[in-house]
Structures are given as C-alpha cells and as structure tokens.
Amino acid sequence: MYQWILVAAMSNPWALQSTPSSGTAEAIGGYAAGCLQGAVAVPEYGTGYQILRPKQKRFYGHPIMRQYVLDLARQARKMGLPDILVGDMAMAKGGPFNSGHRSHQSGLDTDFWFRFATKKLSTSERNNIQPLEMVDFSKNKVNKNFSSQQITLLKLAAQDPRVERIFVNPPIKEAMCEQFRDTDHAWLGKLRPWFGHSAHFHVRLHCPVGSKDCEPQKPSPAGDGCGEELQSWLNKPAVVSSKPVPNPMPVLPERCDMLLSKKHK
Template sequence: MTPRLILIPLLIAIAAASASAAWAQDKGTVDAKPLPPLANPNDPKIAAKELFGRKVLPAAMPTRVFGFYAHGCIAGAAALPINGDTWQVMRLSRNRYFAHPDMVELLKRLSEKAHKEAGWPGILVGDMSQPRGGPMFTGHASHQVGLDADIWLTPMPKRTLSRNEREEMSAVMMVRNDRLDVDTKVFTPGHLAVIRAAALEPTVQRIFVNAAIKKALCREAKGDRHWLSKVRPMYGHDYHFHIRIKCPPGSGAECESQPDPSESEGCSTGDLAFWFKDSVLHPKPPPTPPKPKPPMTMAALPAACKAVLAAPDAKQ
C-alpha cells in the first residue's frame, strides 16, 4: 500500500478524534504574543510545528508546493488580504491566512459568487495555511501546503468586523441536535448555492462537510448535480466547510494530490449509512486511552522544507 493510501484513513481517524469541538469555534486573542526563541532549533527531535509556527512571513522563494496536504510545506505563499468587498478573514491571531496564489484567487472569486448567487454580503474565511505551511500547533492535520481553506457557514455581516469580533465571534452551528440532519432554522438555500459554487470551480478536488449537510445537499440540489461528487462527508465541519484544491499545474512530483473522488453523487442510503450509525454519532471512549502520537518532525516532511524554513522572509 502506498504512503498516500495509508495516510487517507489516518486523516479520518485524526479528524474523528478531534470532532468534539469545531476548530472554527476556538477563540483567538487580540493581544497575541510572539513565541519565544527555541533553545536548539536544529535538534532533529524537535516538532516541526515549533519551527513552522514561528515563521510569521512567507519564504522569499518562487511559489512551489512540497509534499501532501498533511505532510508538506509551501514556498512563496500569498496572503489573502484580511478585508475585501465580499470577504473578511477571521482569527487573525492564528496567522493562517496564507496559501498558494491559486487558492487566494479562488477565494476571491467564491466570495463574489456568494454575493451574487446566494445573496450573502460575502464570506468569512477561517484557517488557510501558515506563512510557510507545515504542521500547526492546533486544529488541523492537513492545511500544510497552501491548498486547503475553511469557509465559515455564517454569511459575512454587512459591516467590517472589529479585531475583537474576529477573535471572539462564533460561527453558527448548522446541524440539528440529534446530528441526523441540518437545522432548517439556519441552513438555507444560500448555503447550498455557496457550496455548489465552490464545487463547480475546476481546480477544487474535494469539499468536506458534516454528513448532515451532505444529506441536505443531496436532498435539495436540483438540475445538474455532478458537483455533488466533490462534496464529501467528514467528521466535524458543521460550522464551516473545507475546500481542497488540486496540485497547481506544473507542480510535478514534488506536490502530491489526492486521487480524484469517484463520479458518484455519494447520495445513496448506502453512501451515507456509515455516518449516521450511532457508534459514529456518539462514539464511546476507548477502555484504555490511546497514547499521544509523537509530533511530526522535519524528517517526516519533504527535504525541500528545510530550505523553505531557512529562506529569508518575503517582503510585506
């Protein structure tokens, strides 16, 4: 079995273990303090997240993606401006609003479509990637190569949010208390329109949503439904949806995409049955708590990521 095929179920297991609280809901801080210097940053046993989490700006290198969504980095990342006519970036203290330029442009297009097609003032953008990608201190196994982004399922307000609101505001829960369907008081046709607009982008490979949201999309989508094949159920994702794009053209072997999803809509009873089993909706804790996995070190990342870390900061 290839490393990629081993990793995909591993990511699912990680997501399942982390589903108790939506990552988008974790609050930030207005008064973020820089991390202290590492005593020995060249120690091969040091966690890669300690190194990448201390980089506040992208690498001054040509844009290139190295590795897979859950073990890699990015050189020459671009920042999504924190304010646009039809978008605003949330949780600024995390410094996770960087990505491949293709993703940045996609989010700008999607925000305009959300305004025109769904009637939203715009979108609220959650975590993208760190300035140089790599593992994060909290919240994600993926988002390491600038090809992932989270979009809140809460429409952007008709005003500019304050810094404090961006750190403290919570997204709206879209899933019913019994976890079997969406909450129709808050989930609207506009949500379907925004997710469909994202899925229709040619470079988008997958969109992750809670299974209850996938169920609602399957029920409500009309006309051309081929885009539903890209929308995949995943643990959590009940406050936001996750966009994943393919490796950019010309990336070569240094960037590794997931295999394309099947062309099936994924809407049959059999397709969704697993996600609504009681053991999945209400998992019991294991008799013996699992031992924490050791953090990822630089040895687990592509060799090129060392050069990405060592490169000078890009100019702001």
C-alpha cells in the same frame, strides 16, 4: 503511510514563521505532510469576504488558492449573499499547525464558515466571533440554520473546477443531495462527508500546475456519493465537533527543510 512524531507546540518551527519564503510559488508534499514556497497572503478585507482570527496569521496560501478565495467571494456577492467568513488557510511557509488541523500544510486548503457577516467586523470581533452550528446532533440532521444562503455558497464553492473536494458533515451532504438530486449535480461528488465540519466547510484544491512535488489526493469514488457511501456515514453515531488537540508532527519532504534553512534563497 506517513511517520509521525509527537512534539510540543513550542518546538514546532513552522508556527514561528512570520514571512513567506522566496521563490516561485509551489505546493510541496501532501496536504497533511507538506509545506509552501512563495506563499501569498489574502488581505483581511475584500469584496464579499472577511478574514477570521487574523491574530493567528493563518491567511496564507498558494496564489491559486488566494485567487479562488477572491473569486468565490465575488460570486457570492453577485448572488446577493452577505460577506463570507474565511477561516484557516495556511501559515506563512505552510507546514503543520500546532493544533486544530492535520492538513492545511501546502497552501491548498481553506475553511469557509457557514456563518455570514452582515456588517464589517472589527479586528476584535473577527478574532472572537463564534461559529454557527448547522447540525442537530441529537437527530443527525441539519438544523434550521442551514438555509438557502448556505446551500448557495456551498454549491458555488463546489462547482469551481479548481476544487478537488470539499469536506462537510454527513447530514450536510445529505441535505445537499436531497436539494439537487433531480438536477445537473455532477459537482455533488466533490462534497465528501467527514465528521466535524458542521459549522464550516473545508475546500481543498487540486495540485497546481508547476508544483512538481505536490502529492495529489487519491481520487474520490465515481458518482455523486449520495447513495450507499453517504448512508454508511449516516449510520455511524453522530460525532460532535471536539476541541482542538495537539497534532503529531509529520515527516516532511526534504525540500520543506530547505524553507526553514538559512541557506534557502
């Protein structure tokens, strides 16, 4: 279990890093207690996608994640979907955010909004656009916004072998189970129910080859997760997405300290 220390936002050096570190790209440590060497940025615009909240500069990732984003966007475009909206990835050297996420630290996590863009959005629009809710929390079911477009994108995202898991709100998992129960649906097991994640889904990739200090996540249970496991989540009171709160600071691997050191080359 990680040790945690509460810190003020301004004392978080990771949030102050503006450029990636040098060196071969490596995801270091865990998804929620790690950092990223040799990060690469995803351009703000590209075929089939647009980056959200560019002023926050959370558009960095391991090269395998950048390629995943570009590939998913191209596949979505081929399926006739509008531009996908890419949310938080990682910061320039990874590490913990001040608020909003405990993961996204090693360059292997990315949020994709369920909302699409039907035109090229200005920088101001992308910095201020509001998410589109997919869940009716009074009924603990998906709402009318969760349509064939969202289903198609989520299926495309989950079928990629680079994906370790995808976090979605429990009713969204339920809707996907109902949609694909009688089809070839081995990928459904990657969709993991988790509160929040009702206006976006959170993709997590496997540790990349060459990242010797990357800590893999404990494997998900076998199967598609559409039975008792899902029902246990649906039986809990529905949780509405809450406002971001300050994050505790994890104790990071020693190699992460080197990324912040002037001695690192």
